[in-house]
Amino acid sequence: MNAITPSDRGLAPFEARLSSFQDATRKAAAGDLALTGLPGPRVEAWHYTSLRALNSYIFNEPDTCFNESAVQVILRSLIPQSGCLEPLPRLVLVNGRVVPALSSPAASLPEGVTFSAFSGSPDFGMQASPQRDPLVALNTALAVDGIKLVVEPRVKAGRILLISLAMSSSGAISFHPRHSVTLGEGASLTLIEIAAGSEGPGAYFHNPVLSCSVAEGAHLEHIKLQREAADAIHLATVYADIASHATYESFTLGLGAVLARHEVHATLRGSHAGVHVNGAQLLGSGQVGDITSVITHGAPDCISRQTVRNVLTDRARAVFQGKVLVERVAQKTDGYQMNQALLLSPTAGIDAKPELEIYADDVKCSHGATVGALDEEQLFYLRSRGIPDAGARQMLVEAFLTEAADLVQDEVAHAALGTALTEALVSRIAAWENAS
Template identity: 65%
Template sequence: MNAITPISRGLAPFEGRLTGITNDVRAAAVGELERLGLPTQKVEAWHYTNLRALSGHAFATPGMVDEGKVTAALAALFGDTEALAKLPRLVLVNGRLSAAHSTTRLPEGVSCTSFATTQDFGTQSAPDREAMVALNTALAEDGVCLSVGAGVKAGAFLLISVAGAGNEDASFHPRHAVALGEGASLTLFELAVSVEDAGPAMYLHNPVLSCDVAEDAHLTHVKVQEEAENAVHLATVYADVEPRGSYDSFTLGLGAVLARHEVHAALRGSHASVHVNGAQILGARQVGDITSVILHGAPDGISRQTVRNVLMDHARAVFQGKVLVERIAQKTDGYQMNQALLLSPNAEIDAKPELEIYADDVKCSHGATVGALDEDQLFYLRARGIPDDQARRMLVEAFLTETVELVQDEAVRAFLMQRVERALKARVSAGEKAA
């Protein structure tokens, strides 16, 4: 097959790496990139999220990260959360699987291979529709392929991405896959962080994760995105759920100057369930986007989505949630709720919940609320001797706690609350004073 030379449709930051690709799958992805271009705000699904932060950069293949910095980042990650520190872990450094920092022994019935070895792109992703997935398909180097055998209760795993850009703009595009056999269960706790001194250059982290959940299997996927302020994080998740299976997810967005967490979940069998919950705490000029497309393709399915945002300074959050109910999917029960707490007059939330229903026996609803802190509640707390800054943090924490409590794993939930409390302590007071 002849090499493909990329044309300029927003692809200039990657042109040097896209030129000359000859692998059939990757070349086809480059062809789709030529056709689609990187998404602009003229693309409906990207109307509220602008990728102009990528322009003017030339993203090279990332270099190595100092091992001492990686070790320090991992040691500092869990703090007092010993239960999580003891879990099996799979660690990627700048998008490459690191055997030195990963667990070598896995429980019986669980297998792990690297994408670099298998080069298996799976069948769920849609590079012909999703430009960032096409970019990942073209440039993916490594990732984790995790398989849990039928009936195996695998417990919890950590999937950790540690990044450091150094002095040169770089991008990495991990390709992950998780497959659960019939009746299996797994909790996947994904963490995206940067080393303490990530370097002055910008980096792009563009992962794709595919999840196959068989009959009666249950996958819990919890993610914390806490990348450096010079990072762009654009993640895409696909989940296919078979009869009586479940995909239960939660994402906490804290870092990166621009972040997008996009989920495409499909209920393929009857009595399947999907939960796509999340929270974002954003300040400065951060942009955080949570987008979902949930397809009900079988009867008696249940989907839930609860997302809460806390926004300060000039931060902006985006929520796009679409529930599509096919004609066959009778007795579907779908619910979406997006809520935002604005702590600055300059903060912004763009919410676009959608329902597209072709069945006639369903129970579906969606809603959105936007507001500020309740002055009466603040007065009540201050009247009892609680300092203003602490009172504000208490109210914001209470706003977020209800969403975090949707996570069932106690140790993971405790870690999430630690991260929430730390972010609020660092940001809420400053955001309020700036207002």
């Protein structure tokens, strides 16, 4: 059987791997991609975020062997033994594959929580339209492994770590993990996700897809820390399906990668459900960070909230696209969006596109966006009290981003985000001095 030929250059880096598949789902996804290609600037959802960076490499499938000592070094930097995350049960993937030796044994997971690997029983769950979500179709064609978590009804599962590490020893690689989290009626879980990688001779492309199913009365808090390597590409898609009286709360902190996108599709399917899709980004050195969401109110008396804050230096660029769709049945909807950005350099920029699409007539929906620089009066006040300029800038930026991180309810996740944010701010003081 012949290999699939991409319709444009966008899929050329994956042409060798998008060959014939025996599995009907993979074969269909690869065939659809051959017709549509990857999205370009004419696709509205990707108008502000270019995927040209993918054309710089030929992405190979990562080797199953890796430097275990180097992985342990990364793990220790992410989860120091004295840190708040160290005691938590963890599921670790390296280059998109679950590594049992680095993960907690199944017996250490809370009672009522079951884990299995995607590789053992592939189940693609929610399917996306290739016309709308071609990166999910690419994931469907190339997914090798991932995690499947199931929390039984009325089980309080506590906190679980999901860690995705990248190790590129020779040449560019790509991996496409497929994750799913299912909460039964009245269950609860805090999933703390960390994506990180090592600087190596080859770039890498991390294209994860996570499907979340939150049953009636359940609560899922999903906290994500993105600390990919400087030359990495991280394009993540999340689907959340929320039943009545259930909640899905998420927060993503974007620090790494040359190109990153965190895209959330949340659907409120039952009355009195709620969803929070919050985030913050600290970008510099030509990084591009994109936070995109589509929140669909498909039932009455539901609430959605989204707050995103960005701090941009040098030639960094951020993108915020937030759409709230209120269907006709969704009366008494309460929806709110706010995007704020601090530009610390005249060459930094942000594209913001909040959207409201409303078909019901009894709703309360609003959105807003602000863009500005640091307050000169506040800087003067701090400098007048003996604080150096770089330190004053750090204090104001940290306060700006910490206010966004305060939306995280879980105290352990909040502490971990605060530590990562402080470390990133300290490392970028020199950039702020140049930007000023």
